[in-house]
Amino acid sequence: MEALLTATASDYSPQMVALNKPEKSDEAGWIARARKSDATAFESLYRMHIDKVYGLCLRMTGNVAEAEDCAQEAFIQVWNKLDRFRGDSAFATWLHRIAVNTVLGRIRKSKREQDRIKEATASATSPVSIADQGELRDLSEAVDRLPRGARHVFVLHAVYGYSHDEAGDMLGIASGTSKAQLHRARRLLAQQLKKQGFEV
């Protein structure tokens, strides 16, 4: 656990980083052009943000196919709603909010979530953990085995850095509920990691 807790972002697998990403400084221009139905500009937005959106979807769903569907659906929704983006928040935050809504909407509609939980429990290696290396992989897999509510809060708050207010807003729960879910997630993670022999 000590090593796990001292792992850094340098353990993050470099091959997972998309190459030749568009420059962030051009984002406002692409948004303006995409609003005028410029698909090329929208593709630049996609290239800039897809890895984070897909990562978020993958960590929330724990299922590659589902994450791909969610990411695609989120970008299609963004295209359709672009004229409603007023710049009150960062484009990435707005995009992530749509991605989270897409994940939640699909979960509500689908029973695949139950299947996913069974698969995650049965599977030795979670598809999410391939993005992480070393002992972080154990943490990643432990996160993936968390119950849905706790996992969603943990991913948004602890992994993606959203505040409890933001995470609660995205998930449609109160900030206090988000805090309670995080507490639950910590407790369950500690139990899981202890079982795996980490010093917790």
Add this chain to the structure above:
Amino acid sequence: MKRDDELIAAASTLATEISPDRDLWPAIADAIAQPKRSRWTPMLAQAAAVILLVGASSSLTYVAVKDNVRVVEIVPAGLVFEQASFGSRYALGMEYQEAHGDLAAQLDDELARLSPESREEVELNLAMIRGAIAQINAALEKEPDNALLQDLLLKTYHEELALMQRVGGLTQHVMSRRDI
């Protein structure tokens, strides 16, 4: 508590950016190549859906007068309408109103001859159409010159009439079967 903080710190080093195994853009590009979703309100979309639902079997002829210019829309068979007041820009024929009145008066008798299941289905469809008419009328109060709404209203009245005619045909069919 310290350990908890360390756990969160460790979690914050997990990868947030993960490249999908395949390029998801082509499917997105295909999807966005379609025209953007219309800005129809759910109410209008619902009204349009009702029209599509029951519209296929219509066999009416009506005359609409738009902006005092006589526009003739011909669908196979039936009734020809003369001008009558309808909305701010449209006028429907008196014969439409008479036909509507006659059919409405006969409707209860016709429905009574149907099986409970058929009657329920017809009443449900009629309720949907009349709900759509009410919604479109409400929208027209806000936008009386909206040509799309006027057209929708005209067509929805048309479909109501057509459905009532079909009920008559259906009961005759039922009767002939019984006669055999």
